[in-house]
Amino acid sequence: MKKIELLSPAGDLERLKIAVLYGADAVYIGGKKFSLRSRASNFDLESIEEGVKFASAHGARVHVTVNMIPHQEDLAGLEEYLKELERIGVTAIIAASPTIAMTAKKAAPKLEVHLSTQHSSTNSKVIEFWKSKGIDRVVLARECNLEEIKETTKNSSLPIEVFIHGGMCISYSGRCVLSNHMTNRDANRGGCAQSCRWKYRLFENDKQINDEKELFSMSSKDMMAAHYIKDLMEANVASLKIEGRMKSTYYIATVIRAYRMLIDAIAEDRLNDEFMAFILDELNRAENRPTAVGFYKGLPKANDQLYGVNGAGVTQEYIATILDYDQESEMATILVRNHFTAHCEVEVFGPKYTKKMVLNDCFDELGELVEVANKPMQILKTKIPFVVQEKDMIRRIIDKSDRNVY
Ligand code: SF4
Structure with a gap:
């Protein structure tokens, strides 16, 4: 079993430090430019540099999402930005657009380029294609089940990263125009307004078919794949990714610590039922959101979705x-x-x-x-x-x- 990377989100410098201290091997952050969460980002170049220094001092790495789908007008300053990330010592960028990936390969060759999950990579052939273009790692589509992940990893010569925990975007690999349609904010250029989670009245012709007290929403249950970590490690997946750059410090500390303990227990062959129950309890203490296993066991069923409930639930612990x-x-x-x-x-x-x-x-x-x-x-x-x-x-x-x- 190769050493697997535990990859944590961080929305600001404090959360980056918490993630590293509580056991993350690497942290991914969004900068103020060229990222899907650029509006909400707290990471200007100065704080990215501070984050990289802190992470390296603790043996961890920093990945930066540069994952917008750029239009012509968005390209100004891209090369300079990538060169700065390289100079600062960022390990990798996470790119969704071939434009950004290829620009990085040319302008900042020391940066690894990880292909975002938005690219819907679902098999080893596509991964070999991206390898031929110089991509260093692929984040698999969240729509892959465990058997597909195993097969893909076995037949791929690039490291594979998979999501294991956190919120799931209801659209296929984040390819969504709901927000564009409802608010004129482009989700693929950093403007997602989370329109899927609004409350909707449903009409068939002119007749409202849902109760006012049970308005319709389109959230999935959050993913919680703790039961699959051993399989993923045995399959030689390279990196286990937690979702949640907007989550609290407590959430980051609790979730990262739990997965750190789980990964270490599996690597040292001391995982048993009692320890797994403890890990699940720890994960439950991070947040009160209902969870399911995403696509790990196949297509999610109705019970894996949230149709009417606002699933947000910060614990008061x-x-x-x-x-x-x-x-x-x-x-x-x-x-x-x-x-x-x-x-x-x-x-x-x-x-x-x-x-x-x-x-x-x-x-x-x-x-x-x-x-x-x-x-x-x-x-x-x-x-x-x-x-x-x-x-x-x-x-x-x-x-x-x-x-x-x-
Ligand atoms: S609106 Fe919802 S489904 Fe669309 S990108 Fe945003 S979170 Fe995903």
């Missing part, structure tokens, strides 16, 4: 991040992220540990006792009787039956 720790006094400085009351049962966790405790008294910056922490981003101090690090996190212990997973 994450209550604080550690900012600082003084070993002598055992006092931790924490940043409040969600409401909690004093003396609740919590777990403190970092990349390599989880410890349970009852939260001690918390004090604000004036030294006043805080019984109810209800101001997000408030800084408090509390005693933690073991050594913790900056960016470790605190989450409330919630009974499984109280978790709002539907």
Whole structure:
């Protein structure tokens, strides 16, 4: 079994650092230019450079999405941008357009070019074609099932990357004009308005056929492929990709840590049912969205889609991040992220540990006792009787039956 890459999303520098610290081998980010999420990007060239320095110092790599489908007017500045990414030390770009891929090969030859999933690569022949064009890695279409992934990987001479976790775009490989049609915003040039997830009234001729209380939407359940990781590793897939550049730091820490533990357990041949149950529970704690396995076991069924429910569900378990720790006094400085009351049962966790405790008294910056922490981003101090690090996190212990997973 070759060493497999765990590839994390990151929407900003803080999330990039969390991803790396919690076990990602590589992180992909979108820059402010030529990316499908360019409007929402927090990565200008300066922060990409800082991200690359941080990642390299921890043995990780940075990939940058340059995945728009450019029109003629979009080409200005492309070469210069790619050269800058190469100079900064970015490992790879993720490109969807042959224009961008070929420009990178010529202008910035040290950058690897990974072909985006938007290209709908579904077999080994197409991968060999892209190899002949100089592509270094292919992100398979999300529409491939496990057997197809195995066959494709076996017959391909390029490294293969597959999605294993996160939101699924309802359209085929992200090729969608819904947003263009509804809002005049081009999803293929960075403007997706997530029109698929709006609520719709359905009409047959002039008669509305859905209830006002159950309006129609077109979301898929999120993908959660933890059960397939062993197969993917045995198939010599090169990289396991998590979706979610807009996700929170807690989500990134929890999901990346869980998959890191799972991959390591499989590699060291110590995966058993109990450990898998623990991993699934960890993944459930990241977010309250219903999950399915995407296309891994074949075409998704009706039960794998969400037709009416707004599946968004941020958990309320994450209550604080550690900012600082003084070993002598055992006092931790924490940043409040969600409401909690004093003396609740919590777990403190970092990349390599989880410890349970009852939260001690918390004090604000004036030294006043805080019984109810209800101001997000408030800084408090509390005693933690073991050594913790900056960016470790605190989450409330919630009974499984109280978790709002539907
Ligand atoms: S509108 Fe929905 S289906 Fe279309 S690109 Fe955006 S997320 Fe995907």
